Amino acid sequence: MTSTIDEFDSALALGATGILRDFNQAGLLVAADVHVASRLASMLAEDDEKVALACALVVRAVRAGSVCLDLATAREEVGDDGVDLDWPDPDEWLAAVASSPLLAAPQPLRLEGSRLYFDRYWREEEQVEQDLRRRSAQAAPTIADEDTLRAGLDRLFPGTSYDEQRAAAETAVRQWTTVLTGGPGTGKTTTVAGLLAVLAEQAELAGDRRPRIALTAPTGKAAARLEEAVRHEMSGRLSAEDTARLGDFHARTLHMLLGRRPDSSTRFRHDRDNRLPHDIVVVDETSMVSLTMMARLLEAVRPDARLILVGDPDQLASIEAGAVLADLVDGLVAGGHARPAELRTSHRFGSEIGDLALAVRADQAEEVLHLLRFGGDSLSFVEGDDPRDALRSVLLPDALAIRRAAEAGDADAALRALERHRLLCAHRDGPWGVTYWNRTVERWITEETEDPLWDTWYVGRPVLVTANDYGLGVYNGDVGVTIRRPDGSLRVCIDGSRGRLDLAPGRLGTVETLHAMTIHKAQGSQAAEVTVLIPGEESRLLTRELFYTAVTRAEKQIRVVGNEPAIRLALHRRALRATGLRQRLTT
Numbered sequence: 331m332t333s334t335i336d337e338f339d340s341a342l343a344l345g346a347t348g349i350l351r352d353f354n355q356a357g358l359l360v361a362a363d364v365h366v367a368s369r370l371a372s373m374l375a376e377d378d379e380k381v382a383l384a385c386a387l388v389v390r391a392v393r394a395g396s397v398c399l400d401l402a403t404a405r406e407e408v409g410d411d412g413v414d415l416d417w418p419d420p421d422e423w424l425a426a427v428a429s430s431p432l433l434a435a436p437q438p439l440r441l442e443g444s445r446l447y448f449d450r451y452w453r454e455e456e457q458v459e460q461d462l463r464r465r466s467a468q469a470a471p472t473i474a475d476e477d478t479l480r481a482g483l484d485r486l487f488p489g490t491s492y493d494e495q496r497a498a499a500e501t502a503v504r505q506w507t508t509v510l511t512g513g514p515g516t517g518k519t520t521t522v523a524g525l526l527a528v529l530a531e532q533a534e535l536a537g538d539r540r541p542r543i544a545l546t547a548p549t550g551k552a553a554a555r556l557e558e559a560v561r562h563e564m565s566g567r568l569s570a571e572d573t574a575r576l577g578d579f580h581a582r583t584l585h586m587l588l589g590r591r592p593d594s595s596t597r598f599r600h601d602r603d604n605r606l607p608h609d610i611v612v613v614d615e616t617s618m619v620s621l622t623m624m625a626r627l628l629e630a631v632r633p634d635a636r637l638i639l640v641g642d643p644d645q646l647a648s649i650e651a652g653a654v655l656a657d658l659v660d661g662l663v664a665g666g667h668a669r670p671a672e673l674r675t676s677h678r679f680g681s682e683i684g685d686l687a688l689a690v691r692a693d694q695a696e697e698v699l700h701l702l703r704f705g706g707d708s709l710s711f712v713e714g715d716d717p718r719d720a721l722r723s724v725l726l727p728d729a730l731a732i733r734r735a736a737e738a739g740d741a742d743a744a745l746r747a748l749e750r751h752r753l754l755c756a757h758r759d760g761p762w763g764v765t766y767w768n769r770t771v772e773r774w775i776t777e778e779t780e781d782p783l784w785d786t787w788y789v790g791r792p793v794l795v796t797a798n799d800y801g802l803g804v805y806n807g808d809v810g811v812t813i814r815r816p817d818g819s820l821r822v823c824i825d826g827s828r829g830r831l832d833l834a835p836g837r838l839g840t841v842e843t844l845h846a847m848t849i850h851k852a853q854g855s856q857a858a859e860v861t862v863l864i865p866g867e868e869s870r871l872l873t874r875e876l877f878y879t880a881v882t883r884a885e886k887q888i889r890v891v892g893n894e895p896a897i898r899l900a901l902h903r904r905a906l907r908a909t910g911l912r913q914r915l916t917t
């Protein structure tokens with residue numbers, strides 16, 4: 331094995347020995363996994379290399395978004411990439427870990443059944459479980475008047491087309507914690523708006539003050555969309571009386587709602603000792619919420635406040651560790667802690683995209699391929715090994731339209747052109763990654779305009795903000811365009827979650843060029859037209875959740891670029907994360 335080792339490979343831990351070295355050289359562990367495990371083992375005088383291996387594999391699991399490693403199934407989960415490795419016998423392995431000093435005070439590792447955790451995630455999972463159990467153990471919320479409730483539900487969700495939403499709203503009225511799930515266009519926002527009106531009416535009947543409502547989402551973009559959608563529903567469907575009962579509100583990111591603290595990025599102003607004042611907390615895009623954020627939210631929400639977690643559990647999970655929404659959907663219901671509130675029927679016009687999303691979700695490969703090839707004008711499939719020509723005719727006109735508007739200083743037109751279309755990639759780097767496509771589009775612009783685009787900031791450069799800057803008021807997920815002012819200077823117009831901002835390029839810290847973006851970063855946002863590049867079969871990111879998330883970013887048109895075998899593989903392969911929350915809530 332050692333003869334093919336590249337000693338300059340930064341993933342190699344050169345000091346590693348024994349079983350850790352074998353796993354590292356086989357590519358199953360990177361250097362950081364080995365170093366963390368070796369250091370912990372030496373600090374706590376653990377000399378059993380099986381335990382160090384388990385620890386390194388937990389580091390690896392957390393890197394990939396899992397919360398823990400199940401020792402009983404680790405071998406199947408991790409796979410061996412065809413290399414013959416000396417995997418410990420599961421029973422012996424578990425026994426060695428269970429008696430390890432790594433599990434004694436100060437307990438860097440925790441064992442729960444056969445699941446091995448770092449202490450932090452174990453405690454967060456335990457806290458989420460306990461807080462949810464406490465919420466569900468309370469007496470159900472009181473209904474001020476059953477007849478008015480029935481009349482309110484019928485008024486806000488009239489007729490058979492609202493049956494599903496009426497039932498979901500009624501379920502939510504009768505419990506403290508609700509997970510409201512549904513795919514794109516299934517009426518989640520409509521349900522939330524109606525539910526809030528029903529709850530406000532009940533509060534009025536009970537003689538309570540108007541309920542304080544928090545609307546929140548993990549990103550600024552998703553929060554802005556939620557606010558816009560709820561306002562739209564209120565102005566379109568709710569009576570003046572219902573709207574007046576709700577009062578005014580603004581959606582905020584979870585970080586803003588909980589109140590960031592200058593001294594900590596994981597602790598907030600609102601916590602168990604300083605609860606949020608709200609009576610109703612609605613969280614949209616809950617699939618993007620990590621275990622850590624869910625722990626912080628649950629400790630901050632008052633036990634007698636309603637918590638409505640809205641999302642689509644078939645989407646990719648949070649970038650950070652955990653798969654909280656999927657765990658809650660199963661765990662809360664199976665454990666008898668909450669009744670399900672699921673919406674299944676899509677109400678959006680142009681249901682071709684909805685049909686495709688359903689077929690992707692159900693792993694119906696023939697249907698997916700049929701829809702992509704013959705499904706109608708909103709769907710298209712670009713097959714073949716080299717999509718550059720096909721994509722040039724899609725991407726370049728938009729890039730040039732953005733540039734023309736930006737040259738003319740017309741920020742509105744430039745931002746409109748930017749919102750029309752998104753190119754989504756699975757990977758950041760590599761042949762079909764974001765970096766490649768950003769450069770390719772820039773090269774095409776140069777070919778058309780003869781402008782070499784040497785500067786980082788050029789007229790018409792579209793950007794994606796990738797970190798919150800509270801001072802500037804720009805948030806992760808905000809997008810903008812570089813505009814030329816009449817005096818020749820460049821400004822970046824950001825379509826921020828809190829309105830339009832006009833900033834000097836140098837003031838913006840972490841931004842990326844946005845001719846293309848990753849599917850992960852596109853979560854929580856949509857565009858009229860979406861082109862998604864499905865990576866080759868060798869890509870480890872290729873999963874059903876990735877494909878589904880990409881498809882559901884499109885409002886009117888989706889173009890899938892890839893080949894049939896990769897699509898079939900994507901449909902079969904799940905982005906499974908090891909977590910224990912579902913089991914904890916169930917048992």
Ligand SMILES: Nc1ncnc2c1ncn2[C@@H]1O[C@H](COP(=O)(O)OP(=O)(O)OP(=O)(O)O)[C@@H](O)[C@H]1O
Nearest residue numbers: 491492512513514515516517518519520521677678
């Ligand atoms: N029962 C219904 N009958 C007819 N139209 C409906 C119904 N419910 C919702 N709609 C309409 O369907 C569209 C999608 O609804 P809504 O925005 O509530 O869905 P959503 O699940 O929140 O969507 P998203 O995918 O954006 O999260 C809206 O135009 C809404 O007005």
